[in-house]
Amino acid sequence: MPPLAARVQAPPLLAPAAPAARPSARLRASSRPRGGVSRGALASEKPAAVAVAEKAAEDGEHGPYDAIVVGSGIGGLVAATQLAAKGARVLVLEKYLIPGGSSGYYRRDGFTFDVGSSVMFGFSDKGNLNLITQALKAVGRKMEVLPDPSTVHFHLPRDLSVLVHRKYEDFINELISKFPHEKEGILKFYGTCWKIFNSLNSLELKSLEEPLYLFGQFFQKPLECLTLAYYLPQNAGDIARKFIKDQALLSFIDAECFIVSTVNALQTPMINASMVLCDRHFGGINYPVGGVGGIATSLADGLVEKGSEIHYKANVTNVILENGKAVGVRLSNGKEFFAKTVISNATRWDTFGKLLKDKELPEEEKNFQKNFVKAPSFLSIHMGVKASVLPAGTDCHHFVLEDDWNNLEKPYGSIFLSIPTVLDPSLAPEGHHILHIFTTAGIEDWEGLSRKEYEEKKEVVANEIIRRLEKKLFPGLQDSIVLKEVGSPKTHRRFLARNDGTYGPMPRGKPKGLLAMPFNTTSIDGLYCVGDSCFPGQGVIAVAFSGIMCAHRVAADIGLEQKSPVLDAGLLGLLRWLRTLA
Ligand SMILES: NC(=O)c1ccc[n+]([C@@H]2O[C@H](COP(=O)([O-])OP(=O)(O)OC[C@H]3O[C@@H](n4cnc5c(N)ncnc54)[C@H](O)[C@@H]3O)[C@@H](O)[C@H]2O)c1
Ligand SMILES: CC(C)=CCC/C(C)=C/C=C/C(C)=C/C=C/C(C)=C/C=C/C=C(C)/C=C/C=C(C)/C=C/C=C(\C)CCC=C(C)C
Incomplete structure (x- = not known):
């Protein structure tokens, strides 16, 4: 097993800095970097992929690219690596400092925290649906995983307790x-x-x-x-x-x-x-040794090894259109990159609302926004606690809804809790555990506060959630805390670059199953979407599937896979029509 790429000490509260990618002589680009140095320059500990990308940029080894991928969430990285494995030349542009988006990680005082979910589907060694395993394999990577003896322990009203x-x-x-x-x-x-x-x-x-x-x-x-x-x-x-x-x-x-x-x-x-x-x-359910962040760093390293590139601190602000076709992107520093195709791993709200803000919203996207709204974001609490607070045999994942079923979907109504150190003790200093607690929360609750009010509110809301967990599961929890970091929906919006910090799309009403969910092509020639606002929706394995589908469609369109223009027109028209029935 190849070792995980060097980990970056990347605090979540660090503003993504101005991009630092260098211009290429061979690009059609107008390159006017406006400078701007990373506020949190982490120079000494770059992932391998960062270093190689920067070296390639220095050497002028750019383009021409078959695809530019905006964003390095799992959806974007799977699309990119699948394309690279098919022989395409890909450039991934990521706004943040490390890859992974909501499946990233950060380190603090000897603790390695998963930014988001620690429940990994699709990570086994059998069947056709182990899409994470397959995605890594496509770029020659395999991660060691730890089998979880259960998926989740439900603690529900009327003391209903079910262990999956x-x-x-x-x-x-x-x-x-x-x-x-x-x-x-x-x-x-x-x-x-x-x-x-x-x-x-x-x-x-x-x-x-x-x-x-x-x-x-x-x-x-x-x-x-x-x-x-x-x-x-x-x-x-x-x-x-x-x-x-x-x-x-x-x-x-x-x-x-x-x-x-x-x-x-x-x-x-x-x-x-x-x-x-x-x-x-x-x-x-299988947990990757070293944490979920290893999946993205392994994919990014594998991508670079296949001859493609990934640039960090590269904030894409526009998709460039030429005669109605997507031909490239522009960064916030003015630099431009061009490719045969552009794939956006930003949400559809961000892609069409920000990257194509000057263009009228296409009919297909109006239909998407009619059928789907942004799911709320999360309040998340990452904690380091003394190991003694957890009873022996504590399960890794818990879901708590105390008294009333009606609170299930309400903000702060139910509590998700993961303790990944139950499976992988190396994530915390000896004698300690990680508790990652989260609950749904809307951005509207957190807007318009002064810095002081905001910090105080985070403290009050987090303490109340911790009190509920203490009452239901772990007496003495509050006193066992050695480290605590609270993220609000604003934190998610800022560091994951997701519109309103949304977890993903959710149906506005009762959907017709998956019928309304758009696939990867868009109504703009050359522009594709990937990630959780595409079929089949939210979830790491779901966006991995979206990445596999996207890479296949793009590969067919740029001549790396078979295609039939006549059948294409028929099927794409049929699917468009089916979506209008939803
Ligand atoms: N939201 C959460 O808290 C959370 C946590 C864990 C897992 N997940 C899962 O991950 C899924 C999302 O995965 P995904 O692949 O769709 O995307 P993602 O949101 O994880 O990643 C998108 C990436 O694109 C980057 N990006 C966005 N706009 C950009 C721009 N303009 N320029 C450059 N980079 C830009 C972001 O920085 C981010 O790294 C969710 O559905 C969810 O199931 C979510
Ligand atoms: C509790 C705790 C603590 C925690 C929790 C955690 C979390 C949050 C987690 C999460 C997770 C998730 C979200 C997940 C999800 C997942 C999913 C959703 C997945 C999905 C997937 C899907 C798929 C793969 C699908 C596929 C499909 C297909 C293939 C189809 C086909 C069809 C056919 C063939 C028919 C035809 C028709 C037409 C085209 C029209």
Whole structure:
């Protein structure tokens, strides 16, 4: 296993600095860097990818690029590495100091914190849906992982406690023991999830916008494809209600969906629910040794090794259009880069609202914004605590909703908690654990405050969440804290460059499953989107799939994969029409 790239001491509260990429003689670029030195220059500890990129820039080894990727979240990095593995020359431009976006990391006083979720799907060594494993492999990387014996421990109203064991039979038996009168319904609902998961797992996953591949899959696996087509416009809550009557059990399924979609089961596409409710047992949840940040640094290093580039502190402000086609990008320092295609890993709100702000919003995007709103952001608390506060055998991930099911989707209503040091003690100094606590919160709650009011509010809200956890799970928690950092929705907006700090898109009303979710092509020729505002939505494995699909479609369009212009026009038109039905 190749070692993780050198880690950067990258505090989350550090402003992304002015870009420092150098101009290239061979670029069509007007290069007028306005200077500006990183406020938090971290020069001595650059990831390998940073150093190589800077060297290449100095040597004038730029372009011509097949694709420019704006942003190095997992979606952008998977698109970039898949393209590089197909022989494309890619340039990734990242605003922040290190790769990963919401799947990044930071270090403090000997603790290594995951910026976002520590629950990793798609990281096993079997099947077709281990997309993280496959993405790393495409650029010659493999990470050591630690199997989690459970996915999450639910602590729910009326003292309902359900542990989602890694082994499916153990989980199902535990759930049936809590709802024995619903045994048949439980088996039928989760059985339907397996039918969908098995269909997904039997396919080779590539772009659903590429007709030669799509029709090929229908030809080779007609039953599986028809199963998926049947469930594509359906939601988990409706299927659950066909088999289950008990309101508390339906609420439990809401919580199952909420932790991965930020909405209840009636609003969660059945395909997405099936994917997560089964992969956690099929491949299991596996945690990368050294932390989630290693995935992005490994992908970035692999990308550079394949001859492509990644520049940090490169803030893209505009997509450049020529005769209506996307041909390049401009940075905040005025520098320009050009390529055959541009792929945006910024959210669709940021891509069309900021990078193309002078252009009228295309009809397709109006439709997207009609169907989807920005999910709220998070309040997150990263803590280092004395190990003695956790009882022996504490599970790694918890979800807490104390008294009232109606609070599930309310801001601060429920609490997510991950303790990754249960699996990988190397993330904290000896005798300590990491607690990553988060809860949904809207940006509107945090606007218009003075610096002092803002800091005080963070303290008050965080202390209340900690008090609730202390009461429910860990007596003495407050006194065990040795380090505490609180991030608000404003922190997420600032450091993840996500509009209003949003976690991702969520349906405005009751969706028709995944039908309305746009794929990667956009109505602008040469411009593609990747990440969680594309099919199939939020989630690290979901954006990895979006990256794989995007790379396939782009590769076909630039001649690295087969394509049929006639079939393309037909399929893309059909998909556009299907979306209008949603
Ligand atoms: N929001 C969270 O707290 C959180 C936490 C953990 C995991 N996740 C998962 O990660 C998924 C998101 O992954 P993703 O790949 O879509 O994106 P991402 O938001 O993780 O990454 C996007 C990257 O693009 C960069 N970027 C944005 N605009 C830019 C610009 N104009 N110029 C240069 N760089 C720019 C950002 O700095 C960021 O690194 C979410 O759906 C979620 O499931 C989210
Ligand atoms: C085209 C047409 C129209 C038709 C045709 C038919 C077909 C063939 C179809 C197909 C389809 C497909 C392939 C699909 C696919 C899909 C997928 C892959 C999906 C996926 C998904 C995933 C997901 C959603 C995930 C998610 C996850 C998440 C979000 C996670 C999160 C986590 C967290 C937050 C954590 C928690 C924690 C605690 C509790 C502490």
